[in-house]
Amino acid sequence: MPETRADASQWIALEDHWSAHNYHPLDVVIARGEGIWVWDVEGKKYLDFLAAYSALNQGYGHPRIVEALTRQAKELALTSRAFRNDRFGPFCRKLSQLLGYDKTLMMNTGAEAVETAVKACRRWGYRSKGVPAGEAEIIVFDGNFHGRTTTIISFSTDEGARGDFGPYTPGFRVAPYGDVEATRAMVNDRTVAILVEPIQGEGGVVIPPADFLPGLRALCDERKVLLICDEIQSGLGRAGSLLAHTLSGIRADGVTIGKALSGGLYPVSAFLADDAVMDVFDPGSHGSTYGGNPLACAVAEAAMDVLVEEGLVEHSARLGVHLEERLRAIEVDFIEEIRVAGLWAGIQFSPSVGGARKISEALQAKGLLCKETHVHTLRLAPPLVIKQEELDMALDILEGVLLSL
Ligand SMILES: Cc1ncc(COP(=O)(O)O)c(C=O)c1O
Structure with missing residues (x-):
């Protein structure tokens, strides 16, 4: 361990030497977090506007979730699903009822929830739709x-994420995001599902045209295809709704959630669907040693209670209106597009800026942490516990940095 807490460079050197270089983090070494604030090893305080890609919707170290975690850790942390545990059934009921599906299948990471959805859809296709094996x-x-995962990157269109990781898993077709007619042209008798992010988070908070999700819903109904919404980043309040796709007035046949499901304290994810889909799983067909463990259930239960009882979903919708108004009032000519849904924004800069990384670094210097996504987009995603005056404080910093460019 480094001996002093005075100089971030020693932590950075350790990380660069001993860790694989699979990320390009900002050079801030965080040592403590509380609510919407973090402190680095040098004692500098920052507002966090990334919220661990929306895993921290409830803020850092929410006392109720920490309490649930510590209490349950002392009682019982892991049984594996070889035995039953007293937290699992009650939590599955709570989550299924909250999101309005018959059943929940718990996993750990977001990618595992998506893999679960892929397996469910394929099996459903063979057994219920009659797709040839x-x-x-x-x-x-x-x-x-x-x-x-290797299957998921097989259908990524980001060369950085998939390049040289083949051979790729077959069975996926890529349609243009936002285009129902082009999607329709790809559906055939072998199509079992359409898997879609209601808003593309990593893509840069890309909001599709209003008729896109309803169009996909109608298409799925016509062609006996499952509509699966990946709500891992867009869900649980981020976009101003418990599930972002319901803002389009539709209901998906299945959803994946993760990240904020545990309020940033523990990896918990889930796939939810009705019995007609979920019943394709029988003993031995799917699972995970840690999936549905009592610690995960206790943490996620507290995280869901916080989300609901503190009104964070409604708060996100309300404050998101203010966020959008303030962003649109920033008068610079190098912003190409501003996209906002709840407390979630993507600001697309023109290439003349030289990349959004430069802006992230300038914001960091002023005490505001956000991160570029792809090259020219800055994503804003504060913890949903943020107050309006704190949001204004951050937006003053952002406006100041942009006006000084
Ligand atoms: C929409 C979506 N799906 C899946 C994932 C993967 O989640 P995890 O990193 O927990 O595997 C992410 C992560 O950013 C995501 O945004």
């Missing part, structure tokens, strides 16, 4: 981000 197809969209 081994021929199921799932339609996905360009610009998607669903995780990092």
